[in-house]
Amino acid sequence: MTLPPLQGHHTAREAVARAWSRGRLPQVLLLHGPPGVGKQRFAHWIGQLLVCLTPSEAGPCGECRECRLTERVEHPDIHWYVPLPRPKKRGTPEREAEALEELRAGWIQEARERPFRSTWSEEVTGLHLGTIRNLNRRARTPPGTGPRQLFIIADAEQLVAQESAQEAANALLKTLEEPAPGTHFILTSSEPGRLLPTIRSRASGLHLPALPGRDVATFLVTFLEADPEVAERAARLSGGSVGRALGFLPDGEEDGPLERIRKEAFHLVRSALSPRSGDRFAQALAYPPSGARGLLELLGFMEGWLRDLAAAMVGAGDRVLNQDALKWLTKTAQGGIHPTGPARALNRVEEARLQASGNVNPQLLLAGLLMDLHQILRE
Numbered sequence: 039m040t041l042p043p044l045q046g047h048h049t050a051r052e053a054v055a056r057a058w059s060r061g062r063l064p065q066v067l068l069l070h071g072p073p074g075v076g077k078q079r080f081a082h083w084i085g086q087l088l089v090c091l092t093p094s095e096a097g098p099c100g101e102c103r104e105c106r107l108t109e110r111v112e113h114p115d116i117h118w119y120v121p122l123p124r125p126k127k128r129g130t131p132e133r134e135a136e137a138l139e140e141l142r143a144g145w146i147q148e149a150r151e152r153p154f155r156s157t158w159s160e161e162v163t164g165l166h167l168g169t170i171r172n173l174n175r176r177a178r179t180p181p182g183t184g185p186r187q188l189f190i191i192a193d194a195e196q197l198v199a200q201e202s203a204q205e206a207a208n209a210l211l212k213t214l215e216e217p218a219p220g221t222h223f224i225l226t227s228s229e230p231g232r233l234l235p236t237i238r239s240r241a242s243g244l245h246l247p248a249l250p251g252r253d254v255a256t257f258l259v260t261f262l263e264a265d266p267e268v269a270e271r272a273a274r275l276s277g278g279s280v281g282r283a284l285g286f287l288p289d290g291e292e293d294g295p296l297e298r299i300r301k302e303a304f305h306l307v308r309s310a311l312s313p314r315s316g317d318r319f320a321q322a323l324a325y326p327p328s329g330a331r332g333l334l335e336l337l338g339f340m341e342g343w344l345r346d347l348a349a350a351m352v353g354a355g356d357r358v359l360n361q362d363a364l365k366w367l368t369k370t371a372q373g374g375i376h377p378t379g380p381a382r383a384l385n386r387v388e389e390a391r392l393q394a395s396g397n398v399n400p401q402l403l404l405a406g407l408l409m410d411l412h413q414i415l416r417e
């Protein structure tokens with residue numbers, strides 16, 4: 039299998055291809071933009087441009103051997119590094135670096151076999167020191183086949199999300215400061231503000247914006263044979279991101295991972311509105327007692343539901359994102375919600391998101407949140 043086709047981003051493609059043909063493409067790039075918008079896919083496209091035997095001002099030819107190897111994620115000079123879970127068996131730094139390399143190989147294999155899978159995961163991952171050491175070692179050796187090599191470092195903000203993170207970031211910094219001739223780096227991030235300023239200052243930024251919803255829906259219908267109605271709904275919920283839209287499509291008989299969380303968030307908001315306080319505790323206790331970071335996505339969806347409720351209260355049904363629940367939202371909006379409730383509720387969820395980034399007990403966090411939301415919305 040090959041990587042999914044690159045969707046949209048024509049302005050950025052033109053800018054990069056032009057810079058490359060004039061010998062002005064910076065050696066260290068930072069692609070930033072919303073999650074799932076195609077930053078890593080775009081990085082592979084640039085990789086193709088770097089190794090292509092017959093590139094033009096329009097980009098890589100897509101036909102030559104080098105282009106085809108790149109599309110199959112098999113090019114020996116294009117190295118793809120992604121955040122990974124911490125290996126279970128660690129031991130010495132060498133052993134950990136080896137274990138991380140095995141995990142990375144498995145991840146790439148999965149990307150080859152299931153290019154259209156949703157990569158959303160609740161798992162805590164990071165760009166660990168061992169990974170950066172592996173990368174550095176490889177970046178010091180010249181490319182294997184052609185004159186150039188590329189290192190893609192996905193979700194680069196995860197260099198600072200882990201313990202020993204500073205170390206990993208500093209190790210990478212040395213490599214980025216003086217890249218060897220022919221050695222290119224592309225960092226991607228949906229939260230560039232979380233990158234270390236020293237790393238950010240080494241890279242030239244390029245923004246990849248959200249795609250028009252229409253393009254996302256077309257992609258899902260064309261390449262995944264999604265039902266047009268399902269595709270349109272997923273596109274709307276995705277906020278212009280193919281990667282996120284994949285998470286709303288059904289996975290066999292089951293809901294996709296993001297669809298499941300969207301529904302969970304709905305149940306939580308509904309229980310916050312319910313007169314029965316017992317429901318709220320039961321809902322909160324259904325969550326595991328640790329691992330609050332997995333809650334960030336859930337809280338994000340709760341904000342979406344609250345914004346929809348606010349839209350329904352002012353009769354702006356067309357602004358509602360969760361269109362499948364428009365009836366419920368309209369009815370609920372008419373049924374005794376405090377006029378400033380949704381706005382204050384959003385602040386309270388934002389507070390919970392900050393707590394969830396720390397190491398709090400998810401059960402306590404949610405119980406407190408649901409209790410407060412009830413008061414804010416109903417009293």
Ligand SMILES: [Zn+2]
Pocket residue numbers: 089090091092093098099100101102103104105
């Ligand atoms: Zn080519």
